[in-house]
Amino acid sequence: MVHAFIIHTLLPGSSLVLHSSTFRQDPLTSYEIKESGSRWHCVRQAQWQYVADVVHGEYQFRRTVSGRSLDEDLARATNIDNGLGLPELECGVLRLSEHAPYADEKVIVWYGAGTLAFSLVCDKTENRLIAEVILKHIVRYLQEYLLVFSQPSEILNKADCIIQILQQLIPDGLLLFRCQRVMRQLEKELDSSMKQVD
Template identity: 40%
Template sequence: MVYAFIINTILPGIPRLLYYDIFGQDGVADDSLDITADVLTSIRKSQIQQVFERVHSEYQFRRSFSGRSVEDDVLKLINDDTLPEFDTGFFRLRAGEVFQKDRYVIWLAAGYTAFSFVCEKYENRLVAESILKHLIRYLQEHVRVLTQPSETGLRSERVGVVVNTFLPQGNLLFLNNRLIRQLEKEVDNQIKAS
């Protein structure tokens, strides 16, 4: 299961959170504690911030050694309308480091934007990466998230449609061509209806 999906900026400087969705529980609020909804939201947002700041840091470190620039990624998107080559990363979060349980983060980044899954430790990384790539493809198609990241906040309902279709309640689906076509139709119909 995916605990959280995160989209953030990856430009040099301070990263900005563009979108996040939490699907699971982290054991932050057990019955022995009297935690209000506002405090719980604040704790979860802090956890998400720690994750996307680490993704940003890893991306900047890797980018400093590669010969590609953000402009190269964006030009490829604009000229070819194809997805650029993604920088990919993975790191483990031990219990107590950010979350109560062991988890791992898989991220992909290109253009101005990074996308991350915070997954349970037993989830298949290849399946998670495959679904993350599908999400990015449809988010670019419907929201232009790689080239115009500010649109993500303005079109959060579209982002939610794509995320909830390809990642229902945080569950990783095994995608085959037939299921992908069906999910594409669902996304298109829901976006047209809204």
């Protein structure tokens, strides 16, 4: 089960959450939701920011260890064929301990390149390989339809397109294994639905 999908920045300094989608409520916050909608929103924002900060820290550490400069990282991210392909993506899996910030232990599967990171917050028992494959498909479609690496402002301008992609690939937060034939059919459906959104 996927609990959240988050797009955030990887620039030096603090990470900025650009987009977030939640698929399931955390059991500890369901009472708070009844008590106050604004309290619930603050809890969610704190969770998303925590995830963004953890991934951001890991990415910055890897950049430092590899000896890459920010300029080299940006050059790698923008070195894309015709602006439509994917840059060389850094991938990682991180564990969130219990109560930090979710009630149960969670796993973050993330991809990052240049200035952007894409993270899935999953149950600790979720199949991480399937999560990585689906997240890579999500990133590929975001680049194909929104050109997120060359035009990051589209993340803020076209949230409905992002939600459409997520609904197709992780319906209700479920990570489903799909064979290539099913993925091709899904691509056709996604292509037609994205034309309607535009």
